[in-house]
Amino acid sequence: MLLRMSTLFLRTLRDDPADAEVPSHRLLARGGYIRRAAPGGFTWLPLGWRVFRNVERVVREEMDAMGAQEVHFPALLPREPYEATGRWTEYGPNIFRLQDRRGNDFLLAPTHEEMFTLLVKDLYGSYKDLPLSIYQIQTKYRDEARPRAGLFRGREFTMKDSYSFDVDDAGQERSYQAHRDAYERIFARLGLEYVIVAATSGAMGGSRSEEFLTPLAIGEDTFVRSPGGYAANVEAVTTVVPESIPFEGLAEAHVEDTPDTPTIDTLVTVANERFPDAGYTAASTLKNVVVTLVHPDGRREPLVIGLPGDREVDAKRLEAQVSPAEIEPFTDFAAHPDLVKGYIGPQVLGTQGKAGIRYLVDPRVVPGSRWITGANEPGRHVFDLVAGRDFTWDGVVEAAEVRAGDPAPDGSGPLELARGVEMAHVFALGRKYAEALDLKVLDENGKLVTVTMGSYGVGVSRAVAAIAESHHDELGLVWPREIAPADVHVVATGKDAAVFEAARSLADELVAAGLTVLYDDRPKVSPGVKFKDAELLGMPTIVTVGRGLAEGTIELRDRATGEREEVPVADGAARVLAAVRG
Amino acid sequence: MLLRMSTLFLRTLRDDPADAEVPSHRLLARGGYIRRAAPGGFTWLPLGWRVFRNVERVVREEMDAMGAQEVHFPALLPREPYEATGRWTEYGPNIFRLQDRRGNDFLLAPTHEEMFTLLVKDLYGSYKDLPLSIYQIQTKYRDEARPRAGLFRGREFTMKDSYSFDVDDAGQERSYQAHRDAYERIFARLGLEYVIVAATSGAMGGSRSEEFLTPLAIGEDTFVRSPGGYAANVEAVTTVVPESIPFEGLAEAHVEDTPDTPTIDTLVTVANERFPDAGYTAASTLKNVVVTLVHPDGRREPLVIGLPGDREVDAKRLEAQVSPAEIEPFTDFAAHPDLVKGYIGPQVLGTQGKAGIRYLVDPRVVPGSRWITGANEPGRHVFDLVAGRDFTWDGVVEAAEVRAGDPAPDGSGPLELARGVEMAHVFALGRKYAEALDLKVLDENGKLVTVTMGSYGVGVSRAVAAIAESHHDELGLVWPREIAPADVHVVATGKDAAVFEAARSLADELVAAGLTVLYDDRPKVSPGVKFKDAELLGMPTIVTVGRGLAEGTIELRDRATGEREEVPVADGAARVLAAVRG
Structure with missing residues (x-):
């Protein structure tokens, strides 16, 4: 695909927008990837939407590869199922509630445990139907008190949420592990560093829960880790309890x-x-x-x-x-x-x-x-x-602050504290939702047993923000290849028609080879502005076709390393393809 | 991709669901494509979601091909822009309104004219930036008084909506025509018959407006056509006005x-x-x-x-x-x-x-x-x-019923009446939104001029319903190749392990060639049930591997024509590929 900057719906900004608090938001807004549309709501512009869809593709491919099946629920849901599990009330002011023209109560769903449980109850009835993992990639809503940090904490965002259904605990453990493994592959492909930490289950209920945190200075979550490999969300850290002391011989108060x-x-x-x-x-x-x-x-x-x-x-x-x-x-x-x-x-x-x-x-x-x-x-x-x-x-109660140097609960040494952003969460829900909504199947002996469930979420729009937050330098964004909006940025500089012809011909050759090419064909923009834009926009490979063309060369630059190389124009396409395909 | 029916999240139903009023809803529900989740809200099950994404892909490809650029807006939007154009009030009870935790007014957007206008105003300022066509494929909300007919009239649905921006009327006419042409290509690829009818603009305002109607008996819209090629939504038909008569000589009342x-x-x-x-x-x-x-x-x-x-x-x-x-x-x-x-x-x-x-x-x-x-x-x-x-x-006022036999307003003969479903709408909006929201650009002479706009919508989820409604027989669905959830349905019958091995091997071969194969590998299901399911599910090509295998043959069936043919098992893959690739 060829994206021509002369017609691309894009305006890069020289200055940071006033309301952008964190680097990713500043750079995504300056680079014309996103635009604020509402409090906690963002519009994806063409380049941003390409990044979003690349992240979505990676998530979908890995979920499909682990055998999970994609479905899609409405976001606007009736009150009743959420009433049955108590969450209509438990969510307090954090969800959007509304009424239809007849006065019936609805919510904009923050997660879908109830609906998936009811769907499986509707379709399945036997242990032979299980295990089952189903997922959706869907717009979610939360009435955040303080939307902040751009895409990190919005009121409308996209999540991949999946749910597993098993007949017994051993099966649930396998489903949990399969999701955990899939998530590790997803984050590796997205180029996102992560730490898996023990977490509390909060309003979700359930027995086991871990978070995938990406260590980032702007993170709202504090987590701890020890030299021996312990890691936990600070909410989940348990205190090492001193031994009790016999009362005998203790002074009177x-x-x-x-x-x-x-x-x-x-x-x-x-x-x-x-x-x-x-x-x-x-x-x-x-x-x-x-x-x-x-x-x-x-x-x-x-x-x-x-x-x-x-x-x-x-x-x-x-x-x-x-x-x-x-x-x-x-x-x-x-x-x-x-x-x-x-x-x-x-x-x-x-x-x-x-x-x-x-x-x-x-x-x-x-x-x-x-x-x-x-x-x-x-x-x-x-x-x-x-x-x-x-x-x-x-x-x-575990309410006291955790400090650097506190002992890890598993004896693996003193804790260090770091900040991170929750990118994904895996929950072993147990039977809470299945019991509340009466999801039972017949087991091998013809007896009705309550199904055990898991719930697993990955923030898709948040992943775009985290990638931007962890892949940039002072000049702009530095996209990992897998999710860059284009594989290569071809920049034609100067006013020489031959330069534009050579650049376009290279771009066409790369498109024909299956690449997506961002081609800066703007006729009256100075080379300086074009280079600044290329650095801000952050395609992994930048090719400059300009003055060197007279000597038969073009310049290849690796955005991440900054390495530049003059190559003969005839080798250009092959060299770019080699760089893109690693 | 291989979809194995033994693990696919699917239950076909023998009986019509009680709440399904129209054939498409009955068959999509019975075939395990969709499931009702809320009043006017449906869940897409795995096969249904594949159909949906195929339709979405066709729409996206054609929009990209015409040079429109994809963006994505929030659905939850603040009141103010809709207040500025009067639509906050005009929509009356037909939109969902809600408040956030601070009491600010929001709506779930039914269409996005205001937001696109503001976005373009935000980014662009010169005639050189235009023409521009941008679109999104997005979940829309309308508080329908009477959700009905399954996916045809829901309260949550998916639309592709695009908006064009031009500096003058001639440009707007070109953008309008480009969308109209793209829509013709979309409907042709989707296998949907359509009639383009003159329409009224309703609450959208604007000067010129046409609807793409698919003629269907279950349609809510009545349209007319004449032998001479006139076609219009019944709301848009203008009466042929008789000549005035001089008062002289008329009797007294x-x-x-x-x-x-x-x-x-x-x-x-x-x-x-x-x-x-x-x-x-x-x-x-x-x-x-x-x-x-x-x-x-x-x-x-x-x-x-x-x-x-x-x-x-x-x-x-x-x-x-x-x-x-x-x-x-x-x-x-x-x-x-x-x-x-x-x-x-x-x-x-x-x-x-x-x-x-x-x-x-x-x-x-x-x-x-x-x-x-x-x-x-x-x-x-x-x-x-x-x-x-x-x-x-x-x-x-044009309020009297239109009758078959009434003259077409353009003199092209007597009108006939038919029923159809609105699948798409193209509007020349003119300057209504640009004026209300002050979208101006500098023209060639450095003078500020108000931009002229168009708005164009295609129902994506509705298209799935319309395809099902117009492509089925008494046995079940008959998907057109382009949007079928799988290219071929391989059915293994009986209990012979060799049959299942041969079927699986054929399925694998087809998957390796790039096809999506629905493979009925269920071990204890009778051939009769499998055939019934294959007819209900409606893949375009059905391959049966069964008793004939002993003589070295398998059966290929074309779901649409019913033609059957025994072919040597060795030729199976090649014959299927030929059928799929036409």
Whole structure:
């Protein structure tokens, strides 16, 4: 295919658009690949759509190769199936809901577990029909509170979502692994670095879940990895729990006046002045943080998190634990006189405590651990308060921040933290959806058994953004060959008709050989502007036909390495083909 | 590609689904091509999705070949651009509207004129950039009052919509013609018969408009054609207007008692009894029909249509004339005492008349024409009431039914009526959208001129339905080669392992040659069921490998013609390839 820049619907921009926050968005907008059309909604221009379709093709080929079958659902769906699984409510404000002219409730589907489950129930009834993996590549909608970072977090985007159906857990494990393997091949072909991390399942439910993260500085997700190969989404990291300590011989708790100790630091200073040999640190204190849980039905519940004073609550880790509820700051001390702001101690907490507020503690708060914490009186703290002896709790929660240097839960060494973007997710859903929607098949013995499912998603539009984000330099985009909008960019410079003839003839020869050629045939544009555009647009191979033609040469340039080479014009096509075909 | 029926996500049904009203829906559902997922929303199963993508490919290839460039817009769009052109209101209840979490208004776009206009305005500014044709293949939404006929009229469907931008009318005419030609090629490749008819522009505005109708008995659109080649959507047919008649010498109007004449027939009988030489017919009477116009802003206005008594008001023709207003029955005679039910006459009508109600007449009501009509008193009619002399009107309206035998407006003979389905529409929009959204470019003289546009749509999902509707027999579907989900259906019958080996080997050979093969490898299914399925599924070529194999032969069958032929197994692949490649 020949794409002539003189007629191509394209305008490159010299300046970054004002609303572009990240490099990929800046370069895709400047290069005329995408254009903002709505809050969180983008229009794909011709070159961008070619990249999109290349990514889609790679995903489709790998899904087909693993034996998954493509289907296609509506995006506009009735409320009822989502009501049956509870997700109509659980999604809260994150989905778009609407009514038709008769007042019936609909949603724009964010994912399709319910519909796939119902479809399989509709068509299949026997263990002989399974295993089955079906997928779609489809437009999805989420009412993001803060659409940002261009294509990374939009309100309308494209995902490949697949669903596996198996009669037993071993089958489900094979389906899960087959998707995981297919995803590894997809990311390799897309030229996207990835780390597979353990993840929490969130609103999806289910037992096992991993994310494919692409390490990127602009990423919203923090993940950890250890020298020994452990990797996890920070929400999924489990704390290494210290051993419990017998109560025997532990000192009695004692309340001390601790005036002017509004912070953990001032408290530690006062404590060490009072007990010079104790060697207290912030980790000796137990901080009790009050938050408001907002349940999907709108109910608001105060909740206290107890954690070592040297750590903050990580809101994303906490939200992953309490999902589908959400977290808001707690401010209503007036309604809870038992909560003495700045001096809250566990003695009044817990559903059985005087304040009657649910109390969850960090896993480090093991029975026998000793703490300095609030005495529930202004200006006073209690010392040597022993967990399990002097106070109890309603449960344990992974809500404390994870720090570089923390031990990996599998003993594989200290964790390092990095930022990444979630590109794909594999979930072992188990039987949650099949049970809610009654998907059963007859097994070998003629008995009805509930099907076990998996759900697997790859962000297709997001992959375009991630590729741009990880394949560019200061001059512009540097597309990997597999997904570049054209195989080669032929640039004709100057005003000499012979140059344009030679360039067009080369372009035609390459098109005839099956390549897609972007041909800069603009008659009145300076060589400087053409070169800048070629660098910005980022085709993997750039051929310049210009002044050298008089000596019978053209220039081949590799966009990624910057290597340039003069080659005889007669060898041009063959050399380009060799470069493209590796 | 090899599609094995033992693992294909497919269940054929012996019985028609209860909700399937038309043959295409029945067969596509029975053949496991589609499945209803929501009111007016369908899921494409694997074979159906292959057909869909084949249609999409044909459309894309022809659009690319004519030089149109593919882009892709969001479907979820903000209110503002549609407000600027008035369509936010004009679409009334026919679009889906919704709000995001901040209460901002959005719609699910039914077409994208506004967004394409704004995009071109954003990127282009000179006559040198034009002409431009850009298109997308995209999911569209309409809140249909009555989704029906399966894929023909859904609430979520796929369209190819393109838009052309030209600096002058001559350019617009070329762009229009280029799309019209491309559509002719598309329908020819899809195997869809079509008639190009003159159409009204409706809510789109614009000057010239034609529809591609596929003649189908289940069609909702009535169109007309004449022996001389005239063809039009019935909404667009213009009446041949009789000549005006001088008033001189015409009798004076006279009121007569006409008791017991509740219908036109009884009135004509009484009139002929009273004046035996007059030879009155129903066409001698002037019927005045009251309707309620519902404007997009909700305002309700009574309107009277005057037309010859031998014709009914055609609601679709009337609605096309008054769009974007809609028509409802008029019932509120109580509020309008000047309207004497059954005896309404034009003397009180018109915005200047006593009743103060707008009055539009059929084009046959020319000055000097004489009528028997209501005298605005119960039981009385007026005779020899002369149009233009005894009464006036506010305008002329094409609202009377068109009948077989009516003259074609271009003099090309009597009209015949047929039913069809609108498959595509080409509109010369003119400058309506460019003016509303201020799309101007600099012309050769450096002067700003408003761009002229066209808008062109092809129903992609509807095309699948229309192909099924027009390519089937009593046994099942009969796909044209270009869009069949597989090139050939290889059926292995019986239990002989050698049969399955030979069938698989043939299938593999055909796949290696580039064909898509549907292979019925189901081990425990009877030959009768397999043959029935093959007929229902409708691949163009069916190969049976079965008992004949012992004598070294297999059977080739052409699904469309029913022709069967025994061929030596060794020639099988070559013969199939010859059939497929024509």
